[in-house]
Amino acid sequence: MQATMRNNVTELGRPDGPPIVFAHGFGCDQNMWRFVTPGFVDDYRVILFDAVGAGGSDLSAYDRARYATLAGYARDLLEIITELDLHDVVYVGHSVAAMVGVLAARKEPQHFAKLVLVGPSPRYIDDGDYVGGFSAEDIEGLLESLDSNYLGWSSAMAPVIMGNPDRTELGAELTNSFCRTDPEIARHFARVTFTSDNRADLAGVDVPTLILQCADDVIAPTAVGDYVHQRITGSRLVRMAATGHCPNLSAPAETVAAIKSFL
Numbered sequence: 001m002q003a004t005m006r007n008n009v010t011e012l013g014r015p016d017g018p019p020i021v022f023a024h025g026f027g028c029d030q031n032m033w034r035f036v037t038p039g040f041v042d043d044y045r046v047i048l049f050d051a052v053g054a055g056g057s058d059l060s061a062y063d064r065a066r067y068a069t070l071a072g073y074a075r076d077l078l079e080i081i082t083e084l085d086l087h088d089v090v091y092v093g094h095s096v097a098a099m100v101g102v103l104a105a106r107k108e109p110q111h112f113a114k115l116v117l118v119g120p121s122p123r124y125i126d127d128g129d130y131v132g133g134f135s136a137e138d139i140e141g142l143l144e145s146l147d148s149n150y151l152g153w154s155s156a157m158a159p160v161i162m163g164n165p166d167r168t169e170l171g172a173e174l175t176n177s178f179c180r181t182d183p184e185i186a187r188h189f190a191r192v193t194f195t196s197d198n199r200a201d202l203a204g205v206d207v208p209t210l211i212l213q214c215a216d217d218v219i220a221p222t223a224v225g226d227y228v229h230q231r232i233t234g235s236r237l238v239r240m241a242a243t244g245h246c247p248n249l250s251a252p253a254e255t256v257a258a259i260k261s262f263l
Contacts, residue, residue, distance in 0.1 A: 001058060001061065002083055003076055003079035003080045003082075003083050004049075004080060004083050004084065005058065006052060006057060006058045006061045006076075007049040007050055007051070007052060007057055007058075007076060007080060008030070008049060008050040008055060008056035008057050008058075009047060009048070009049045009080060009084070010030060010047070010048045010049070011045065011046065011047055011048075012037060012041050012046040012048070013037075013040060013041035013042070013043070013044050013045050013046040014041070014042070014043065014044060014045055015045055016045070017043055017044045017045040018043075018044055018045065018088060018090065018113075019044065019045045019047060019084075019086040019087070019088070019089050019090065020040055020044040020045070020046055020047070020089070020090040020091075020092065021047045021048075021049075021077075021080075021081070021086070021089055021090070021091050021092065022036070022037065022046070022047070022048050022092045022094075023049070023051070023077065023091070023092065023093045023094065023097035023100060023101065024050070024051065024054070024055075024094055024095075024097060025094040025095025025096050025097055025119075025245075025246075026095060026096050026186075026189060026190065026193050027054075027154070027158075027174070027177055027178040027181055027186060028054065028055075028094075028174075028177050029050045029051075029054045029055025029056070029177065029180075030048035030049060030050050030055055031055065031177075032094070032177070032246070032248055032249060033048060033248055035248065035249065035252035036248050036252050036255055036256055036259075039252075039256035039259075039260065040256075040259075044090075047080070047084065047086070049080060051073055051076070051097070052067065052073075052076060053067070053181070053182060053185035053186075053189060054181060054185075059182060059185070062182075062185055064188060067188070067189070067192065068192065069192060069196070070096065070099055070100050070103055070192065070193075070196055070198065071103055073097075073100045074100050074101075074103035074104040074107065077091075077100060077101070077104045078104050078107065078108055078111070081104075081111050086111065087111070088111075088112075088113035089111050089112050089113060090112075090113055090114045090115075090116065090263060091104070091105070091112055091114070091115050091116065092116040092118065092259065093115070093116070093117060093118065093120075094118040094119060094246070094248060095118070095119050095120070095121075095219065095220070095245065096121075096193045096196075098117035098118060098119070098120030098121075099120060099121070099122060099196065099198045099201070101115050101117065102115070102117070102120075102122075102198060102201050102202065102205055103198070103201060105205055105206075105207045106201055106204045106205060109206055109207055112207045113207070113208075114207060114208045114209070114210070114262070114263065115205070115207050115208070115209040115210070116209075116210045116212065116259055116262065117209060117210065117211050117212065117228065118212045118247065118248065118255070119212065119213070119214060119217055119219065119220040119245050119246075119247070120211060120220060120224070120225070120228050121133070121219065121220040121224045121228075122196075122197070122198040122199045122201070122202055122224075122227070122228060122231075123196065123197045123198065123199050124139060124193075124194050124195075124196075124219070125138075125139055125194075125195070125197075127197075130199070130227065131221070131223040131224070131227075132224060133218065133219065133220070133221045133223075133224060134194075139194050139195065142157075142190075142194065143187075143190060143191055143194065146186070146187055146190055147187055150183040150186060150187065151183075154175055154178035155175050157178075158171055158174040158175035158177075158178050159171030159172075159174070159175065160218060161174060161218065161219055161244070161245045161246070162174045162244050162245065162246055162249070162250065163214075163216055163217070163218070163243045163244020163245060163246075163250070164243060164244050164250050167250065170244075170246070170249055170250055173249065174246065174249075199227075199231070202228060202231035202232050203231055203232075203233075205232045205233075205235075206233075208234065208235075208236075209232050209234070209235040209236070210235070210236050210238065210258070210259070210262040211225055211228050211229050211232075211235055211236065211237045211238065212238055212240055212247065212255065212258055212259075213225030213226075213237060213238065213239050213240060214240050214242045214243060214244060214245065214247050215239070215240065215241065215242065215243045216243040216244065217243075217244060217245045218245065219245045220245065222239075225237060225239075236262060238258050238262075240254055240255075240258065241254060242254050242255070
């Protein structure tokens, strides 16, 4: 099956415009970009897709061996780019999809013009002087909770990840998105995501890169954004007024403005 079908690719905007690809994070799908993409459709060829296992992707294509690391998702991204014959791609990756973009840009940098990393984290677990935001025990407890009661975990964690407790509709949307994901796939993807370590990959990025760092982000705290910025030579770090981990939903206007300023 073609990657464009497997990953439920959607195209918007100008067919002859420069390509901009939006990739979603854990437990989400391409719908999470619906408030951001209107800011780009007049000038860009906008490409959205669902990671295999999410949204309208082909669930039968989920292979635990292929997706045992984030490299499998990077391979999917490169296949989409190749099938659509995209050049000088602007890649916008949220959360774990930020590291997917890093891996893809390292492997085949010729495809990419710029990277935009929204709330990136190369490693979620603290390690010596490195502050990832979680202890190994925190992550194991999170994964055990997810394994034993995925729906309960989703209801409890999604509002925390979203932040913005005064806007309960945002937490509810993320909860619903988590709950639409196949639990078995979500459990596997969560373990791959939260135990990954891509710190060594950052130094190999040779594409102009923007890092968007939200305030009060429990998933990718300020120290992590600083670390990514320091390790990617020439990158630009923007500290957003937006709070929580999902500015594409909570602060789309600020997100669009930051990306456009970089472009």
